[in-house]
Amino acid sequence: MNVLMINGSPRRGGNTSIALKNMAEVFAKNGIDTEILEIGGEDIRGCIACGKCGQTGKCVFDDSVNRAAEIFERADGLVAASPVYYASPNGNIISFLDRLFYSTSFDKTMKVGAAVAVARRGGCTATFDVLNKYFTISGMPVASSRYWNMVHGMSKGEAEQDAEGIETVRMLAENMSFLIRSIALGKEKFGLPEKGKMTFTNFVR
Numbered sequence: 435m436n437v438l439m440i441n442g443s444p445r446r447g448g449n450t451s452i453a454l455k456n457m458a459e460v461f462a463k464n465g466i467d468t469e470i471l472e473i474g475g476e477d478i479r480g481c482i483a484c485g486k487c488g489q490t491g492k493c494v495f496d497d498s499v500n501r502a503a504e505i506f507e508r509a510d511g512l513v514a515a516s517p518v519y520y521a522s523p524n525g526n527i528i529s530f531l532d533r534l535f536y537s538t539s540f541d542k543t544m545k546v547g548a549a550v551a552v553a554r555r556g557g558c559t560a561t562f563d564v565l566n567k568y569f570t571i572s573g574m575p576v577a578s579s580r581y582w583n584m585v586h587g588m589s590k591g592e593a594e595q596d597a598e599g600i601e602t603v604r605m606l607a608e609n610m611s612f613l614i615r616s617i618a619l620g621k622e623k624f625g626l627p628e629k630g631k632m633t634f635t636n637f638v639r
């Protein structure tokens with residue numbers, strides 16, 4: 435079993451990394467492998483709506499989005515973690531997730547998702563909400579903790595001092611591990627849910 439973790443921050447070893455490192459420790463304890471992709475320092479461009487992915491199943495820009503897609507296809511869960519920039523996820527992770535989710539047609543049903551927001555002070559719940567939207571349009575159950583998944587810190591390393599935030603993301607990883615393992619058993623016993631028919635109306639009746 436494995437979880438792909440995306441870090442939107444450009445700061446290596448920054449506060450988002452600290453949150454993910456804590457989660458990775460809990461996953462390891464539970465026998466779940468992790469791969470952390472630090473995409474914050476990369477030149478990730480946004481989706482240009484060319485529609486080529488509809489024919490090829492991958493993004494026309496052959497960068498870490500396509501590499502992440504291969505890992506994501508095999509993964510049992512996805513963690514999207516972002517520093518808060520102007521009360522939203524940072525630009526890199528938005529561009530990355532737009533292209534990752536839009537360009538891939540493999541089934542994401544029952545891959546468990548979790549979002550983590552990291553900020554000095556404000557904008558965490560808005561960020562959390564935006565990140566969760568990728569999961570909830572994809573048949574992905576969302577793991578939760580005992581507080582919304584936010585960690586506070588400004589300068590590199592300050593997140594270590596946010597005891598409640600660190601406990602929240604560790605608990606999140608515990609709950610996500612449980613969900614991943616339970617879904618694996620459920621899939622064996624009951625299979626995946628049936629796919630209903632899908633009609634696009636675009637609000638035109």
Ligand SMILES: Cc1cc2nc3c(=O)[nH]c(=O)nc-3n(C[C@H](O)[C@H](O)[C@H](O)COP(=O)(O)O)c2cc1C
Nearest residue numbers: 443448449450517518519520521553554555556587
């Ligand atoms: C461009 C920019 C915008 C930011 N906007 C916010 C914000 O809206 N709210 C906030 O609390 N912190 C804001 N911050 C602070 C970061 O969220 C904070 O330093 C966080 O710990 C960065 O995480 P990192 O170390 O993983 O990069 C901003 C930082 C930058 C560089």
